[in-house]
Amino acid sequence: MATNNTNQPLTPAVFHILLALSSGERHGYGIMKQVETDSHGKVTMGPGTLYGSLKRMLDAGLVRESDKRIDPEMDDERRIYYQITGIGTEALASELERYKRIVSLAQERQLYPKTYGIQP
Amino acid sequence: MAYNHKVILLLYNKILALYPQAFREQLGESMEQTFKDLYNEKLRTKKELFHFILSTFLETTIGIVSEHLLLIFKGAIMQGMLGSLGSSASISFLFIAPLIVLEIVNRRQFNEAFPFMLFTVLWLNLFAISLILLPIMQARRTASTTSPQTNTLLTKPSSTLFASIALFLFPLIFILLDSMGWISLNRFFNGPNPEQPYLFGQILSLALISIPIGAGIIAGRPIIHTLRAGGSLFAHPAHLVIVFVILFLFTMSVAGLIADQWSCFMGVQFCD
Numbered sequence: 001m002a003t004n005n006t007n008q009p010l011t012p013a014v015f016h017i018l019l020a021l022s023s024g025e026r027h028g029y030g031i032m033k034q035v036e037t038d039s040h041g042k043v044t045m046g047p048g049t050l051y052g053s054l055k056r057m058l059d060a061g062l063v064r065e066s067d068k069r070i071d072p073e074m075d076d077e078r079r080i081y082y083q084i085t086g087i088g089t090e091a092l093a094s095e096l097e098r099y100k101r102i103v104s105l106a107q108e109r110q111l112y113p114k115t116y117g118i119q120p
Numbered sequence: 121m122a123y124n125h126k127v128i129l130l131l132y133n134k135i136l137a138l139y140p141q142a143f144r145e146q147l148g149e150s151m152e153q154t155f156k157d158l159y160n161e162k163l164r165t166k167k168e169l170f171h172f173i174l175s176t177f178l179e180t181t182i183g184i185v186s187e188h189l190l191l192i193f194k195g196a197i198m199q200g201m202l203g204s205l206g207s208s209a210s211i212s213f214l215f216i217a218p219l220i221v222l223e224i225v226n227r228r229q230f231n232e233a234f235p236f237m238l239f240t241v242l243w244l245n246l247f248a249i250s251l252i253l254l255p256i257m258q259a260r261r262t263a264s265t266t267s268p269q270t271n272t273l274l275t276k277p278s279s280t281l282f283a284s285i286a287l288f289l290f291p292l293i294f295i296l297l298d299s300m301g302w303i304s305l306n307r308f309f310n311g312p313n314p315e316q317p318y319l320f321g322q323i324l325s326l327a328l329i330s331i332p333i334g335a336g337i338i339a340g341r342p343i344i345h346t347l348r349a350g351g352s353l354f355a356h357p358a359h360l361v362i363v364f365v366i367l368f369l370f371t372m373s374v375a376g377l378i379a380d381q382w383s384c385f386m387g388v389q390f391c392d
Contacts, residue, residue: 028151028157029157048184051150051183080150
């Protein structure tokens, strides 16, 4: 049952999982690796955190189970894949919009140290 | 360090079995596969294998505890318990109210202090009885009208049986140690000076009375679960026996106190 309000701020774990799934379906291990890559190794999550968040996301309709298939880049074991849903995409877009507004505000208030080198 | 891979994977699988049933059914297989993938990666890179095993087992254990807590706090279990807390408190008070009236009316001429401790103990015993009994009676009334709930550690017959027996027997350890002269329960409850009120002893007494209440509530969970699903009251006979024994002990305590104080309630002077 989809119960998530897409305007609600997301937890960091949920945000990173949605971000990882935004570029395509992934299995659990694939999500972990993508989160690590996306965050330049700053965010790592164990199976407990990943699947705890996935359970909540499945219940809220942000993601859904895709199918069970072999990952050609790994061994010949069949893995369950997860994919982002329409609600999940909307929630991610809302969160990114929130981030964008915060970045704009920070720029407006000149809160960026010059070393960040971020252009408006 | 050499690791037995099969044992580690089997151990992880056993840990996953501790997740709530619904979680395990939905994500257990995928979780096991992910652990296998992570483990194989660590084997390939030969990097921090011990640290990985330890941290993953710990992190998964925390996840299991959180999932159970989430079920308890969000689910009907806590709502039901909170509801029965209020009802039990009121019902117990209603039971002792006539005795309070008798005490006030019949003993006003003796110029004595109101026996708060007696009524607190009476109320606590009745509270314990209704806290254990009320949810079972409600479950019987609402049988099959509620949706089936997920099986958690608090409704699993085996874990609840073990937990309730362990809790019920726990105070016996202290009684045994006291009888062997290793500790002095009298000193624990009454303090160094029995004439003075001893706060620690009162807190300890409350904690001790809450242990059998907890045992009774835990033993009653699978019974309630089964009754709500339309099952029989006798589906878990061992649990029912524990609930019955605990209820019997509390009832005897109430009956004993009332019998002992009856002459006082009736207004007899020097009744103690």
